[in-house]
Structure formats: C-alpha cells, structure tokens
Amino acid sequence: MTETWQDLAARQEGVLSRATLARLGVSRSFVRNQLRARRWSQRTHSVLTTTTGPLSREQLQWVGVAHAGPTAMVGGLTAAGRHGLAGWHRETVTVLVDDELSFDAVDGIRFVRTRRSPLLLRSPRPGLPTCRLEPALLMFAADEAHERTALGAVVAGVQQRLTTAERLAEWTRLLRPLRRAPRIREVLGDVGNGSHSMGEVDVARLCRAWGIVPPRRQTRRRDRSGRVRFTDAEWDLPDGRTLVLEVDGEVHLDLMAYGSDVRRQRRLTTPSRVVIRCTTHELRREPLEVVSDLLALGVPRIAA
Structure with missing residues (x-):
C-alpha cells in the first residue's frame, strides 16, 4: 500500500518537508494553496506543518x-x-x-x-x-x-x-x-563501585587524593520512624561506631529541603552511628576542611 502525505503527517506530528512531499507526488500548487488558505504553516524554508499556531x-x-x-x-x-x-x-x-x-x-x-x-x-x-x-x-x-x-x-x-x-x-x-x-x-x-550522585563521586575522589579508606556507598538503613533510607557514605571506625557522611548539593539550600535533611540526620543518628554532613562546594573547593574533620572523627587512612 502506497504511503500518502496524510499517513506521514499523522506519524510525524503534522511535520513534512518539501522534499518528502515532492517524493510522495504532492504538487507545489497544492502546497501553495494550503499555505495561502492558512491550513498549513511554513516553519523553515524546507519544512511545513499541517497545523497552525x-x-x-x-x-x-x-x-x-x-x-x-x-x-x-x-x-x-x-x-x-x-x-x-x-x-x-x-x-x-x-x-x-x-x-x-x-x-x-x-x-x-x-x-x-x-x-x-x-x-x-x-x-x-x-x-x-x-x-x-x-x-x-x-x-x-x-x-x-x-x-x-x-x-x-x-x-x-x-x-x-x-x-x-x-x-x-x-x-x-x-x-x-x-x-x-x-x-x-x-x-x-x-x-x-556504588556512587549514585556527583557528590558521592566527589567523596570517592577526595578519598583517593588524601589516602583515606574508601567508604561504603548507598547503604540501606531504616530510621527511627521506620522509613528506609540510603546513606551517601559510611565508614566503620576503630572504636566500633559507624560514621555516616551525607553530602548536600544545591537543592539542599531550599528551606523545606533543609528541614527534611535535618530531620533525616536526627533519625538516622544512634549511640553507635554518628551522622555528619558536608556540601558539594566544600568537597570541591575546601577538601582539606572535610578531610581534617573525617580524620579527627576516626576515619582511617589506607595502610602504606
């Protein structure tokens, strides 16, 4: 069955090129009449639409x-x-x-x-x-x-x-x-290896650069309200506690998002699990500040 310009227009949201119309045997005068009657619209020198607006x-x-x-x-x-x-x-x-x-x-x-x-x-x-x-x-x-x-x-x-x-x-x-x-x-x-965001990628890059043991990423946790959460980065510390680092991107600057993040941090914290936060800006521009705090909290370096 031979394809018609109506079939093609239906498949292409009403968009047709002049070359395709010529290939389908549509005359220039027919096209010109459709444009003059404002049933069709000229979109570029070579493309028309069978709709207006x-x-x-x-x-x-x-x-x-x-x-x-x-x-x-x-x-x-x-x-x-x-x-x-x-x-x-x-x-x-x-x-x-x-x-x-x-x-x-x-x-x-x-x-x-x-x-x-x-x-x-x-x-x-x-x-x-x-x-x-x-x-x-x-x-x-x-x-x-x-x-x-x-x-x-x-x-x-x-x-x-x-x-x-x-x-x-x-x-x-x-x-x-x-x-x-x-x-x-x-x-x-x-x-x-488990990074799910550019913030987590930044953490992995920081660990490589400063010789810090790489963290576990996207660890599944259930908070005190029973909600399942996935943490950005976790380390097991020598004293038996777990350190959780949550990375805040630009979206966290929103007041409502900030309030949700604070509540999330509070509900993930336990006597054996410490939750801290940093920003993507710190990871990129002030990495030494983040590294110093991680080491002070007990995150180990990679053994030489």
Missing part, C-alpha cells in the same frame, strides 16, 4: 530533524529525555547532523555537527530519529562547557537505571576521540 515540543523536534535532512536525529539532553532521563530538561532542542553544509538558524533548535556514523548513533526505536542514550549522554558531556554539569548528566543516566557504567565505558571507546574521556572513565569507575 505554536509548535509543540514534539513538533519542534520533528521540524529540526526534517530541516536538517535524512541522516539527522535529535541528540544530547533532548535525546536523553526521550529515553527517560528526568531532571535535565533544556528548552533548546539539540539535533545532530553529519552534513558539512550550513543550515539556516531555527528558533529553539541547536544543530550540532558530528563526524560519527549516523548508523552507529541512531536508536533502533521507531518514530522520531533519535540518538542512542549512551552516545547522547557522552557527546553532551564532551561538548558541555561546565565539567560538573557534563559529568552529572552521565552519572544521572546510571542513577536513574537507564543505562550502566559498563555500557557507557564501552561507548567511550566507540566514540574515540572523545573530549574528557579520561575524566568520564574515572567517574564511571566510581559509579560502578
């Missing part, structure tokens, strides 16, 4: 891919979001292209060129052409200006159980050369 986010992604050509696909955090990554939304849509030609700017869309094979990158999922999750995260991490944001997205993919540290490590090899690859592999090693 503001574009939905799904339509914007289709417009970007249709505008950039048959090998284009959504990538970066846009693709990661389509694979289920939560908490990393960006308004601007990222579209990967392998064409060396220039593209007209499109509001709300960022075109990123890559020399990597579209066949390697593209997800087999039907529908909107989308980059696989692992290369989408890693290529974002390589391109992002701020290293902590870059690495945080990679960690989030594992923490949210969308991928594994092993799969991401393998993709760092497939994507060579990849900017920040050594740092990404280091972080993936920590994630593979």
Whole structure:
C-alpha cells in the first residue's frame, strides 16, 4: 500500500518537508494553496506543518530533524529525555547532523555537527530519529562547557537505571576521540563501585587524593520512624561506631529541603552511628576542611 502525505503527517506530528512531499507526488500548487488558505504553516524554508499556531515540543523536534535532512536525529539532553532521563530538561532542542553544509538558524533548535556514523548513533526505536542514550549522554558531556554539569548528566543516566557504567565505558571507546574521556572513565569507575550522585563521586575522589579508606556507598538503613533510607557514605571506625557522611548539593539550600535533611540526620543518628554532613562546594573547593574533620572523627587512612 502506497504511503500518502496524510499517513506521514499523522506519524510525524503534522511535520513534512518539501522534499518528502515532492517524493510522495504532492504538487507545489497544492502546497501553495494550503499555505495561502492558512491550513498549513511554513516553519523553515524546507519544512511545513499541517497545523497552525505554536509548535509543540514534539513538533519542534520533528521540524529540526526534517530541516536538517535524512541522516539527522535529535541528540544530547533532548535525546536523553526521550529515553527517560528526568531532571535535565533544556528548552533548546539539540539535533545532530553529519552534513558539512550550513543550515539556516531555527528558533529553539541547536544543530550540532558530528563526524560519527549516523548508523552507529541512531536508536533502533521507531518514530522520531533519535540518538542512542549512551552516545547522547557522552557527546553532551564532551561538548558541555561546565565539567560538573557534563559529568552529572552521565552519572544521572546510571542513577536513574537507564543505562550502566559498563555500557557507557564501552561507548567511550566507540566514540574515540572523545573530549574528557579520561575524566568520564574515572567517574564511571566510581559509579560502578556504588556512587549514585556527583557528590558521592566527589567523596570517592577526595578519598583517593588524601589516602583515606574508601567508604561504603548507598547503604540501606531504616530510621527511627521506620522509613528506609540510603546513606551517601559510611565508614566503620576503630572504636566500633559507624560514621555516616551525607553530602548536600544545591537543592539542599531550599528551606523545606533543609528541614527534611535535618530531620533525616536526627533519625538516622544512634549511640553507635554518628551522622555528619558536608556540601558539594566544600568537597570541591575546601577538601582539606572535610578531610581534617573525617580524620579527627576516626576515619582511617589506607595502610602504606
């Protein structure tokens, strides 16, 4: 059965390229009449929609891919979001292209060129052409200006159980050369050993740098109210007590979140379990302060 423009429009959120319409045998005069009657809208010089009014986010992604050509696909955090990554939304849509030609700017869309094979990158999922999750995260991490944001997205993919540290490590090899690859592999090693956030990765890095025994991570505990908690880092001290370090990120600056964290700390504390806290800022900018306090509380160094 021959596909019609109506079939394609239904599958692509009403987004059609002029080249595709011509391939389907739709005449220029028919297209021109639809535009004049304002039943359709011109979105770029080469892309139309069979709807009018503001574009939905799904339509914007289709417009970007249709505008950039048959090998284009959504990538970066846009693709990661389509694979289920939560908490990393960006308004601007990222579209990967392998064409060396220039593209007209499109509001709300960022075109990123890559020399990597579209066949390697593209997800087999039907529908909107989308980059696989692992290369989408890693290529974002390589391109992002701020290293902590870059690495945080990679960690989030594992923490949210969308991928594994092993799969991401393998993709760092497939994507060579990849900017920040050594740092990404280091972080993936920590994630593979139990780190679930960049704060926990910072703790592991601090322990290596200062020769401190690495902690247990994400230990399951039940607090006095009966609620199950997972602690960031724990050490067994020589005197038989357990030291728990909880790492506060930026979200903890919120007053309600702070109150919840204080209550959590209080309910996890027992006569044999000491709970202390630090901030991600301290781990990155004032590590000696944290190290000094950990050693003073009895955390052992690695034996020489």
